[in-house]
Amino acid sequence: MKRLRLGSGFLLGSALVLLAAPTRAQECLDCHGQPGSTVSFKDGSSKDITIDAEAWAASVHGSMGATCTDCHTEHKEYPHPELKAGSAREYTLSHYTSCEPCHDEQFKKQLDGVHIKAIAGSHKNAAVCSDCHNPHAQKKITGEDGKLLPEGRVGIPQTCARCHREIQVKYRESVHGQALVDGNPDVPTCIDCHGVHDIPDPRTTAFRLASPRMCADCHTDAKKMAKYKLSTQVLRTYVADFHGSTVTLFQRRHPDQVTNKPVCYDCHGIHDIASKSDPKKSLQVKANLLQTCQKCHPDATANFSDAWLSHYIPTRERTPLVYWSRLAYQILIPGVVGGMALFVASDFLRRRLDRRRHLERRHRGETA
Amino acid sequence: MSDETTFELPRTYDRFSASDRVQHAVMVISFLVLTVTGLPQKYIYLNNRYLDDLIDLLGGIEGVRVVHRYAATVLMLATVYHLLAAAHRVLVRRVSLSMLPRYQDVVDALQAVRYNLGLAKERPRTDRYTWEEKVEYWSLLWGTVVMIGTGFMLWNPIATARFLPGEFIPAAQVVHGGEALLAILAVLVWHFYSVHLRSFNRAMFTGQMTEHEMEHEHPLELARIKAGEATRAIDPVALARRRKIFLPVAGVVAALLLAGIYWFVTLEQTAITTLPR
Numbered sequence: 261m262k263r264l265r266l267g268s269g270f271l272l273g274s275a276l277v278l279l280a281a282p283t284r285a286q287e288c289l290d291c292h293g294q295p296g297s298t299v300s301f302k303d304g305s306s307k308d309i310t311i312d313a314e315a316w317a318a319s320v321h322g323s324m325g326a327t328c329t330d331c332h333t334e335h336k337e338y339p340h341p342e343l344k345a346g347s348a349r350e351y352t353l354s355h356y357t358s359c360e361p362c363h364d365e366q367f368k369k370q371l372d373g374v375h376i377k378a379i380a381g382s383h384k385n386a387a388v389c390s391d392c393h394n395p396h397a398q399k400k401i402t403g404e405d406g407k408l409l410p411e412g413r414v415g416i417p418q419t420c421a422r423c424h425r426e427i428q429v430k431y432r433e434s435v436h437g438q439a440l441v442d443g444n445p446d447v448p449t450c451i452d453c454h455g456v457h458d459i460p461d462p463r464t465t466a467f468r469l470a471s472p473r474m475c476a477d478c479h480t481d482a483k484k485m486a487k488y489k490l491s492t493q494v495l496r497t498y499v500a501d502f503h504g505s506t507v508t509l510f511q512r513r514h515p516d517q518v519t520n521k522p523v524c525y526d527c528h529g530i531h532d533i534a535s536k537s538d539p540k541k542s543l544q545v546k547a548n549l550l551q552t553c554q555k556c557h558p559d560a561t562a563n564f565s566d567a568w569l570s571h572y573i574p575t576r577e578r579t580p581l582v583y584w585s586r587l588a589y590q591i592l593i594p595g596v597v598g599g600m601a602l603f604v605a606s607d608f609l610r611r612r613l614d615r616r617r618h619l620e621r622r623h624r625g626e627t628a
Numbered sequence: 629m630s631d632e633t634t635f636e637l638p639r640t641y642d643r644f645s646a647s648d649r650v651q652h653a654v655m656v657i658s659f660l661v662l663t664v665t666g667l668p669q670k671y672i673y674l675n676n677r678y679l680d681d682l683i684d685l686l687g688g689i690e691g692v693r694v695v696h697r698y699a700a701t702v703l704m705l706a707t708v709y710h711l712l713a714a715a716h717r718v719l720v721r722r723v724s725l726s727m728l729p730r731y732q733d734v735v736d737a738l739q740a741v742r743y744n745l746g747l748a749k750e751r752p753r754t755d756r757y758t759w760e761e762k763v764e765y766w767s768l769l770w771g772t773v774v775m776i777g778t779g780f781m782l783w784n785p786i787a788t789a790r791f792l793p794g795e796f797i798p799a800a801q802v803v804h805g806g807e808a809l810l811a812i813l814a815v816l817v818w819h820f821y822s823v824h825l826r827s828f829n830r831a832m833f834t835g836q837m838t839e840h841e842m843e844h845e846h847p848l849e850l851a852r853i854k855a856g857e858a859t860r861a862i863d864p865v866a867l868a869r870r871r872k873i874f875l876p877v878a879g880v881v882a883a884l885l886l887a888g889i890y891w892f893v894t895l896e897q898t899a900i901t902t903l904p905r
Binding site for chain 1: 680744796807
């Protein structure tokens with residue numbers, strides 16, 4: 261009976277696209293290829309154990325010749341041993357270590373991630389490998405160079421949205437998210453700011469202090485910014501100002517030092533980052549900027565927000581006062597100090613000459 | 629006359645009073661503290677390890693800012709004292725206005741330059757304050773006014789923006805940093821050369837100058853002293869009368885200026901806090 265099923269399974273499998281696939285997967289698919297198979301756990305939860313043979317064959321694992329028991333080591337025998345896990349989630353959590361032997365690097369990284377810490381706490385639903393990468397259907401998302409393929413990047417927000425739905429909705433409407441939806445792979449997705457596998461807790465001070473560098477990675481890249489006619493001076497102007505200088509100082513010296521100084525996202529938004537020309541949310545609207553100022557400077561009035569030059573390098577037209585002040589001291593300092601130094605040098609040399617002449621005269625007087 | 633009565637000790641001349649010397653010492657200390665706490669703030673964007681170390685050594689950036697403000701307060705108090713003391717000298721004791729710039733100073737400066745270049749036969753013969761000292765004194769006074777004005781804007785940006793366009797605040801930052809650098813470099817080049825390197829002038833510490841030093845640096849003043857013209861007899865009655873008017877007026881002015889400083893330093897603190905409240 262078993263033999264017969266195996267044989268027909270093999271034929272069925274071949275009829276699908278699995279000519280190159282090893283027989284072991286076919287053996288399993290005999291049962292697990294049947295739609296609607298589920299397994300129930302003690303706590304009443306259940307798990308769909310149907311494997312879509314087509315998806316498996318097209319997946320990176322299936323197409324590279326991985327077999328089911330590479331991961332499901334305890335299921336080599338049939339009938340399978342009784343499941344030890346008490347719930348569907350417990351089963352998933354007890355199996356995510358099966359990724360380690362092949363994906364050692366990623367596995368080690370995720371051990372430092374925020375999700376695994378959440379699981380260690382009480383949030384058992386926090387993501388493990390298989391929650392983001394369905395091992396039975398995951399396509400190859402990296403190219404030959406190990407970098408993410410464009411089609412891989414475009415899909416990232418949906419993956420995160422499986423849990424972080426509200427954030428994805430915000431992101432989708434942001435200037436970055438809209439572009440990504442339009443198929444533009446230039447813009448950052450979740451992982452460009454939050455990292456991948458070793459995702460840090462974004463609520464920490466260290467994350468806050470490091471955030472300007474994240475934005476700057478792209479926003480100081482002349483090649484990327486030229487394409488969208490965006491300024492690459494945003495970091496420089498931020499760091500030159502009071503707030504940015506403190507934030508970057510803390511970041512390089514005391515990454516755990518709490519600060520009230522604004523970082524990029526305090527003004528530009530976190531996930532709902534708008535274009536600077538967005539009429540609805542634009543920072544160019546003074547009231548918006550003033551509100552941001554007032555968070556820390558509660559008595560600030562209308563003029564106050566102009567103290568921040570909105571990332572513009574001071575020019576004669578836009579900010580003449582700053583421009584002329586700077587120019588005045590650029591001339592005054594070398595002019596005055598240089599003039600002083602010239603006089604001091606001439607005085608020093610002249611006095612040395614005078615002294616030498618004096619000594620010579622005395623010497624002649626003595627010998628004469 | 630016997631030999632004993634004509635015997636003369638090497639004579640010294642009074643140059644700076646105790647009040648002058650204390651003012652100088654207070655100013656030196658506050659200037660140094662302002663420099664040490666100001667430069668790392670000005671150059672924070674350079675990511676320089678040593679400047680960062682200095683900031684940590686001084687108690688972090690907030691500590692640096694607090695110390696800078698204390699030193700600034702000391703300098704402002706010293707400035708108020710100096711102005712009142714100068715007013716007392718001029719209005720009550722009616723001393724000659726020897727620190728005021730005159731046309732002769734320009735002539736002296738040009739002659740000094742020409743002498744150094746070998747175009748004049750001798751150095752200018754200078755009076756109580758040389759043109760070099762006047763350059764320094766008036767630069768310091770002007771610089772202090774600029775630093776107090778721009779310092780106010782940086783310390784109290786909310787109040788500033790109530791009366792002036794917001795752009796004044798980043799402009800104040802530029803001017804405050806530029807003027808600071810100018811002052812520090814001027815002290816290093818001008819002051820250090822003229823009173824430390826050329827010959828070490830101890831008058832600001834001892835209050836005295838020797839005859840030899842006077843001959844070299846203030847020959848005209850020395851000549852006037854010797855001719856008995858330097859000190860005018862003061863009518864004690866007139867002095868007492870002037871003092872009676874000066875003291876209450878100066879008291880009111882001092883009270884107003886001190887109230888101004890108190891207002892200046894307590895008005896706003898939001899430009900300094902780095903910790904969320």
